[in-house]
Amino acid sequence: MNRRADYLVTEEEISLTRGPSGLGFNIIGRTDQQYVSNDSSIFISHIKENRAVALDGWLQEGDKICSVNGRDLKNLLHQDAIDLFRNAGYAVSMRVQHRLQLAKQYGPVYTLYLGSQTTVVLHGYEAAKEALIDQGDEFLGRAHIPIIDDTQRGYGLFFSNGDTWKQMRCFSLMTLRDFGMGKRSLEERIQEEAQFLVEELRKSEAQPFNPALTLSCATCNVICSILFNERFHYNDKTLHSLLDLLNKNFNRIYNLWPKLIKPLPGEHRALSKRLKGVHYFVLEKVKEHQKSLNHNNPRDYIDCFLSRMEQVLYMTSFPDTIFYQSMGMQESIITPSKVHEEIDRVIGHTRSPCMKDKMKLPYTEAVLHEIQRYITLIPSNLPHTVVRDTKVRQYVIPKLVAPVTFRHHHYDDLVRMLYKVHNECPHITRVYSVGRSVKGRHLYVLEFSDYPGIHEPLEPEVKYVGNMHGNEVLGRELLLQLSEFLCEEFRNRNQRIVRLVEDTRIHIMPSMNPDGYEVAAAAQERDISGYLVGRNNANGVDLNRNFPDLNTYIYYNEKNGGPNHHLPLPDNWKSQVEPETQAVIQWIRSFNFVLSANLHGGAVVANYPYDKSLEHRVRGFRRTANTPTPDDKLFQKLAKVYSYAHGWMHQGWNCGDYFPDGITNGASWYSLSKGMQDFNYLHTNCFEITLELSCDKFPLQEELQREWLGNREALIQFLEQVHQGIKGMVRDENYNNLADAVISVGGINHDVTSGAHGDYFRLLLPGTYTVTATAPGFDPETVSVTVGPAEPKLVNFQLKRSTSQAAPKRRIPNSGHRGRVLPKKVQPRAARKKEPMMKQPQRGPA
Numbered sequence: 001m002n003r004r005a006d007y008l009v010t011e012e013e014i015s016l017t018r019g020p021s022g023l024g025f026n027i028i029g030r031t032d033q034q035y036v037s038n039d040s041s042i043f044i045s046h047i048k049e050n051r052a053v054a055l056d057g058w059l060q061e062g063d064k065i066c067s068v069n070g071r072d073l074k075n076l077l078h079q080d081a082i083d084l085f086r087n088a089g090y091a092v093s094m095r096v097q098h099r100l101q102l103a104k105q106y107g108p109v110y111t112l113y114l115g116s117q118t119t120v121v122l123h124g125y126e127a128a129k130e131a132l133i134d135q136g137d138e139f140l141g142r143a144h145i146p147i148i149d150d151t152q153r154g155y156g157l158f159f160s161n162g163d164t165w166k167q168m169r170c171f172s173l174m175t176l177r178d179f180g181m182g183k184r185s186l187e188e189r190i191q192e193e194a195q196f197l198v199e200e201l202r203k204s205e206a207q208p209f210n211p212a213l214t215l216s217c218a219t220c221n222v223i224c225s226i227l228f229n230e231r232f233h234y235n236d237k238t239l240h241s242l243l244d245l246l247n248k249n250f251n252r253i254y255n256l257w258p259k260l261i262k263p264l265p266g267e268h269r270a271l272s273k274r275l276k277g278v279h280y281f282v283l284e285k286v287k288e289h290q291k292s293l294n295h296n297n298p299r300d301y302i303d304c305f306l307s308r309m310e311q312v313l314y315m316t317s318f319p320d321t322i323f324y325q326s327m328g329m330q331e332s333i334i335t336p337s338k339v340h341e342e343i344d345r346v347i348g349h350t351r352s353p354c355m356k357d358k359m360k361l362p363y364t365e366a367v368l369h370e371i372q373r374y375i376t377l378i379p380s381n382l383p384h385t386v387v388r389d390t391k392v393r394q395y396v397i398p399k400l401v402a403p404v405t406f407r408h409h410h411y412d413d414l415v416r417m418l419y420k421v422h423n424e425c426p427h428i429t430r431v432y433s434v435g436r437s438v439k440g441r442h443l444y445v446l447e448f449s450d451y452p453g454i455h456e457p458l459e460p461e462v463k464y465v466g467n468m469h470g471n472e473v474l475g476r477e478l479l480l481q482l483s484e485f486l487c488e489e490f491r492n493r494n495q496r497i498v499r500l501v502e503d504t505r506i507h508i509m510p511s512m513n514p515d516g517y518e519v520a521a522a523a524q525e526r527d528i529s530g531y532l533v534g535r536n537n538a539n540g541v542d543l544n545r546n547f548p549d550l551n552t553y554i555y556y557n558e559k560n561g562g563p564n565h566h567l568p569l570p571d572n573w574k575s576q577v578e579p580e581t582q583a584v585i586q587w588i589r590s591f592n593f594v595l596s597a598n599l600h601g602g603a604v605v606a607n608y609p610y611d612k613s614l615e616h617r618v619r620g621f622r623r624t625a626n627t628p629t630p631d632d633k634l635f636q637k638l639a640k641v642y643s644y645a646h647g648w649m650h651q652g653w654n655c656g657d658y659f660p661d662g663i664t665n666g667a668s669w670y671s672l673s674k675g676m677q678d679f680n681y682l683h684t685n686c687f688e689i690t691l692e693l694s695c696d697k698f699p700l701q702e703e704l705q706r707e708w709l710g711n712r713e714a715l716i717q718f719l720e721q722v723h724q725g726i727k728g729m730v731r732d733e734n735y736n737n738l739a740d741a742v743i744s745v746g747g748i749n750h751d752v753t754s755g756a757h758g759d760y761f762r763l764l765l766p767g768t769y770t771v772t773a774t775a776p777g778f779d780p781e782t783v784s785v786t787v788g789p790a791e792p793k794l795v796n797f798q799l800k801r802s803t804s805q806a807a808p809k810r811r812i813p814n815s816g817h818r819g820r821v822l823p824k825k826v827q828p829r830a831a832r833k834k835e836p837m838m839k840q841p842q843r844g845p846a
């Protein structure tokens, strides 16, 4: 399908015996008249029947002949080449580049592995028409083109994908059509440029010259005129070098092995830089336009685009449009005298040709069509992808998991992605922000639930937090992938996902440190590989060392007695933590989260509490002391669910470290104070683990798909773990729900409480337990429960009011040892809960 797909070429040395009437083929191509642009080689133009070459059967028309009897054919004049063949003797050896005719062997639909890409080739008119025309909607997707994607990040008209592409295409068609009716039509702009082109051509003074660049500039100017209402001079150096760069072959190699080539020096870097240069150029133009924008009188595409942007918030860039439109004109067009005559006769010398003349120029039309049929307009065809599984002939072409989305997302991209998922699944999602970073970026959460925004009693809340360390970015991308996956599979009625969304309220925060991310990403783009660049927030604070230290209290209480859950915050906690930490603390206090994971990078292991070692660290010597929680067995199981559902985490050997089963107690790895997972366990009902997901903290974009496939099942299974153990309602005799009732399990020194709706959730491993519910002013109630491996067991409590007015004899952990253990008053949770938590940021210090 592609005449110049040079990676489908094999080179071979062949020997021929000359027949009585010669070798039997014609050749074409020479230095002064190239057969293929930028290539002055000799090609076989015709093979005569029943002669030596035809009988031999190996050579084909279009094959390139590199040498004859060891003599190189490069830069040879046509006649010299012919003479060389004539005098080559009886036995002729040739080195030939032979294009693989795969379609002959495999039929019109076949698969090709182009470097790291799997490509399906549709060969010939019939197959191409069947796919691209008859099933045009299915083939709307744009394939991944690494060198462009790396720079464009998925925007622009030609290389954007999915919805972005559809919207851009629709908008562009509409705008370009509207210009036909505007003050200065498209045609006028072309006519104007044609005058400049004629002027330029005149400068050649009838001497032969290569018009490719001039024609490119002209086409480019038409587009610039539409975009910016402005044209360039034909000698503009920036323009030349850009057109030149895109004409080179290196980008094809880059696209085959982007991962391999990206870190190497080479021209791909120059291209990236130049494309960025164009971005800045276009941005400057956009800024100029913004200043002088008049909605009622758009001058050009940018004006229209700006007007439109006020309705739809979309950012984009235009350079790809410029390049690829213009490249179609780069083949030199030889105008036969008959065309000239027709134009003279129909149009004459006094005016410019216009579209209306088309009808009266049948010969010229025919020549143009013939040229279009013959030349490849763009050096490589733009690959398509299918938007759903699509059948062509007897083959099913599977929908790729939208490869273009496997890229890193800056803050703006991330926000767009979240809203994109929300727009695709509006009935089961909600986007909300829990607060802002130091630099004012929102900490966004995407919620999945059959009733978004509402807590349904007995439906557990679970959360994922990614990118707390700004330079550990895999979790951020995985959570975006997960969001898309949940939405799409719900829409496809995947029963497992439907059930998960209907039975669970899932909160996904892809980035807890958006400021750090931008610093890390900028460093990455400049190839600064600082291990810690971007880890901290904008105030230089490590957010995973920024939560109030409750471990010190719990270790004291475990020894001496005292509350074993919901340890209170210090009075002045807000002034001690960063804005991001404060927002997250308020978030996790205002939802009754049951289960959580916090996604990091730099190792591959599932890490469970406690993170802070019970023993003190000795200076200069890292003590590793396993410091289990009362729920140690459960935490181990949660961590193992992840590591075993993960592609390779469970194998234990990763990134040069060994962790049996791919899990570790945090403190036994290294002690960490003021971390988020310990805080979740000690201050709320939430059981959180920390997932270290990649050796490389900022993996290459090309790794993302593999990582997603390695983590997908684990991310889903972990969410499903929230449905185990026991749950139920705590009510009084009149069926009023009791919030903040304490649920204790015999043998486990860590209680949980009922939420604001009176429902509680207690994760437990299978087994038989003694469970007690208590609430101030009520008699405790104790039951024996056997928990199975599957469904959570429903255990409701109906508490009777204490007959004695005094507090019940049984210790109520929250109020026990008040004032002795903790320097501040331990406020009962019930009292605290009356304040709407999400309103607190306005009252607290910034």
Ligand SMILES: [Zn+2]
Binding pocket: 469, 472, 600, 601
């Ligand atoms: Zn980390």
